[in-house]
Amino acid sequence: MNEPHDGVAVALKPIAEAEAIALALQSRRSINLFEPEPVGEAVLMEAIELASWAPNHRMTEPWKFYVIGKRTKQSIAQCAADFEAETKGARSGEARLKRLLAIPAYFIVTTAVGKDDLTDREDYAATCCAVQNLSLYLWQRGVGVKWTTGAITREQRFYDLLGIDPTKEMIVGFFWYGLPKVVPEQSRKPVSEIAVRLP
Ligand SMILES: Cc1cc2nc3c(=O)[nH]c(=O)nc-3n(C[C@H](O)[C@H](O)[C@H](O)COP(=O)(O)O)c2cc1C
Numbered sequence: 494m495n496e497p498h499d500g501v502a503v504a505l506k507p508i509a510e511a512e513a514i515a516l517a518l519q520s521r522r523s524i525n526l527f528e529p530e531p532v533g534e535a536v537l538m539e540a541i542e543l544a545s546w547a548p549n550h551r552m553t554e555p556w557k558f559y560v561i562g563k564r565t566k567q568s569i570a571q572c573a574a575d576f577e578a579e580t581k582g583a584r585s586g587e588a589r590l591k592r593l594l595a596i597p598a599y600f601i602v603t604t605a606v607g608k609d610d611l612t613d614r615e616d617y618a619a620t621c622c623a624v625q626n627l628s629l630y631l632w633q634r635g636v637g638v639k640w641t642t643g644a645i646t647r648e649q650r651f652y653d654l655l656g657i658d659p660t661k662e663m664i665v666g667f668f669w670y671g672l673p674k675v676v677p678e679q680s681r682k683p684v685s686e687i688a689v690r691l692p
Pocket residue numbers: 521522523524640641642643679
């Protein structure tokens with residue numbers, strides 16, 4: 494029986510049945526450093542299928558997942574490096590290119606936009622839930638993900654390169670994925686600081 498809260502004890506499934514998901518939620522980290530070999534698209538396609546089971550109001554299914562092949566990967570890296578060179582100088586641009594080419598593989602997630610503000614907002618929330626589904630599944634398969642929202646993701650040239658119409662879709666993230674080389678440490682505030690109990 495669960496600890497009675499407001500006087501009613503309810504039967505829950507044993508905590509052991511939730512251990513795997515609890516561990517995945519807690520152990521998943523954003524990965525910055527990857528092994529060089531890409532993991533292949535098959536596992537990403539599995540993750541995309543599971544991502545789409547995220548909650549979404551009015552069943553809009555607002556997400557799209559762009560699976561990036563080698564040629565587009567090269568173009569994205571060059572586009573981001575050019576942008577960096579223009580904004581921060583040639584040396585930064587070169588470093589950016591090297592860094593991005595060392596990432597094993599990318600995918601990009603968009604969410605539908607252009608309806609009313611409330612729908613766009615709810616769709617964005619749903620797409621973020623889908624991203625978390627995807628990330629957790631990949632994590633459980635030993636694949637790390639990094640979600641990035643650098644300035645390049647808001648540039649028209651980035652949309653053009655991907656063939657995305659910004660009046661219809663917004664880029665939610667430029668994602669890197671692969672086998673983690675280093676898993677960083679992280680911490681979170683204690684529950685007592687974030688849970689607000691009202692009588
Ligand atoms: C919407 C969103 C955007 C993010 N953008 C970036 C980014 O541009 N660069 C970056 O290094 N990390 C980015 N992150 C990753 C966060 O830095 C990371 O989630 C945070 O440090 C907590 O680490 P953890 O994911 O390992 O728990 C982003 C995360 C989210 C949810």
